[in-house]
Amino acid sequence: MRRRRSAELARLRVDPVLCDGIGICAHLAPELVRVDSWGYPIVPLEAIDERDQKQAQRAVRGCPRKALFLEPVPAALPSR
């Protein structure tokens, strides 16, 4: 994935059908991803801060199931 321009807001999303709860994302992006009682990732609803972009992209690239992705946040939605 190409580097996003900072003006472009995005948030992390999980495709729960693809996700097997392996948990690599929580290790690669510990400030963004936490796991639930069964080991499945919970990601923030808000857009990712610029300083967390690298972490988020690392987690997306590291997912063995390709279940994690960045989704552009519509400008109409508040970013936090």
Add this chain to the structure above:
Amino acid sequence: MTGRLHLVPQQALAPPRDASSVGLLGGWVVYPAAGSGQRTVGPAPEDLDDHLARLGQRPTARGHHGDALVETLAAVELTGRGGGHFPAAAKWRRMLAAGGGGTVVANAAEGEPASAKDAALLQHRPHLVLDGLLSAAEAMGADDVVVWLHEGAHASRSALNRALSERRAAFPTEPQIRVIGAPDRYISGESSAIVRALSGGPALPTLRRRPAAQVGVGGRPTLVHNVETLARVGLVARTGHEYRPTTLLTVLAGGHRTVLEVGPEVTLGQAVAAAGWRQPDQPTAVLLGGYGGAWMGWTAAAGLPVDEPTVRAAGSSLGAGIVIPLPAAACGLAEAAAITRYLADSSARQCGPCLFGLPAIADVLDQIVDGSAGRSELKVLERYATEVSGRGACHHPDGAVRLVRSALEVFRVELAEHLRGRPCAAAATPVGLPGVG
């Protein structure tokens, strides 16, 4: 409405006598409990001649007629009757903006075992449903027209097949309608599961990154409407702004399911009484919107008009119109636990939070029901509910959480007793809701 709410209205509700009136169903349909040996009672199934005599020909919805129909749907505020109450016109406009074409689906896979209104429409007014489906297909410029129906829905299927053969004889130029069998599962009626199945995959939900109206069956724009929504389209296409908004309810009372069509002048209390509530006492609560719906105390619910905006303003929803009153002798927590177990068992088993979370929630509820759980287990239950909420590809887990949270709120007095190890007398014997056992 003032003072005490009476269960039996002064003017008892009755099915309309004049079946020729411009209504959706033209009468009430009573489905007896499975295995009771009784027959379904309702208005005579309407064949094509009766249908045309009552309502006349279906107006065309091609070209600018279709655009006019979209505007009328917006003006009469028609919303989706599969439970979501999403504005129909918004879906149509989204699909037209995506270029139209593609597929239009009548979703007749009524997965909820307590519901019967879609079956009632297909069995008694099949041509009105097909009219709405064909009008939607014309307005969207769709070349693929589908009815999606459970494999095991034999009565609905034979009514549908009869109606389709009548139409083929009378209107040979009408578009072909494909009747596709859905696996006999609760989740088969979920719209992303329909799109996935019609695209050649399994009939299981997917995470939708773009709405089906933009990217649906085979990647083309797709409109999926519940059969009641389409029957209403069939009416609106004829009546225009004169369309009278009513609600189809399936009321579970007296051991049978009664499908009745009522207007906003009728209260939920009146509808429940009319559907044959035979208990000596009033219900203590009512489950609105079916198994993925929400409980409401009877005193709050009985006086509410059968009108979705009003019910929403009161913090609930009629969903797909399923109304399940709770007998005074029953334990609401036990019913909620049994339904939660059913919903857990009905999971598509694709998403971790649903696959593991719903059984975990059902386990804690069972402990609360039998009096073996305390405040700390309740805390765990609340954490599970928060963790599961919004985390499936579809809204199945959200419905379960809605049901559980509303039960904990509405039955809070009983809950406190259960948590002290003193369960209700009826806790061990749930009433046996359809499909739930």
